[in-house]
Amino acid sequence: MIVAAxxxxxxxxxxxxIIMLLIAAPLLVGxxxxxxxxxxPRLATLEKNYLQRQAQVRLEQxxxxxxxxxxxxxxxxxxxxxxxxxxxxxxxxxxxxxGELDTLAAATGxxxxxxxYQTEIIEESGILAYSLQFSLQxxxxxxxxxxxxxxxxxxxxxxxxxxxxxxxDGDGALRLxxxxxxxxxxx
Numbered sequence: 001m002i003v004a005a006x007x008x009x010x011x012x013x014x015x016x017x018i019i020m021l022l023i024a025a026p027l028l029v030g031x032x033x034x035x036x037x038x039x040x041p042r043l044a045t046l047e048k049n050y051l052q053r054q055a056q057v058r059l060e061q062x063x064x065x066x067x068x069x070x071x072x073x074x075x076x077x078x079x080x081x082x083x084x085x086x087x088x089x090x091x092x093x094x095x096x097x098x099g100e101l102d103t104l105a106a107a108t109g110x111x112x113x114x115x116x117y118q119t120e121i122i123e124e125s126g127i128l129a130y131s132l133q134f135s136l137q138x139x140x141x142x143x144x145x146x147x148x149x150x151x152x153x154x155x156x157x158x159x160x161x162x163x164x165x166x167x168x169d170g171d172g173a174l175r176l177x178x179x180x181x182x183x184x185x186x187x
Contacts, residue, residue, distance in 0.1 A: 089155070091128055091182045097155060108145040110138040121184060128182045136174045143174045156181050
């Protein structure tokens with residue numbers, strides 16, 4: 001009887017709380033059940049699959065590394081050097097380079113006045129490095145076209161320094177220092 005009276009008193013004074021607990025308790029049990037019976041096992045399966053795939057990728061990478069060891073890398077480097085040597089022009093073609101620079105300048109509407117150059121032999125390879133300095137006069141658009149043409153050249157040319165100065169009329173001067181490479185002529 002005391003229990004029934006206590007429950008009636010509790011029901012009258014805390015009715016909204018009891019209803020909320022009666023609704024929340026099964027919902028909480030359902031969420032916990034889903035977590036333990038569905039979500040955690042699914043997460044464990046996904047993690048296991050991820051770790052297996054990761055291990056498989058590492059094994060494949062290790063296999064490729066073994067198949068492409070130092071000997072294979074050495075062969076690739078030899079082939080790269082052969083192709084580089086094949087593409088490198090002979091020293092007597094230097095005058096053709098000067099003609100190409102003049103042609104590029106003329107094709108873009110620039111004025112190429114003079115070219116200064118210095119030669120240096122790279123001892124360990126026997127390759128000649130020609131360092132060229134020259135100035136061009138023209139508009140900014142012409143300078144951009146010239147630089148693009150120079151970059152697209154079939155020759156190995158590095159742009160070491162570049163300077164632009166503008167004039168009042170919109171034209172300007174481009175000062176370039178480039179390096180290009182040739183095979184030394186055998187004596």
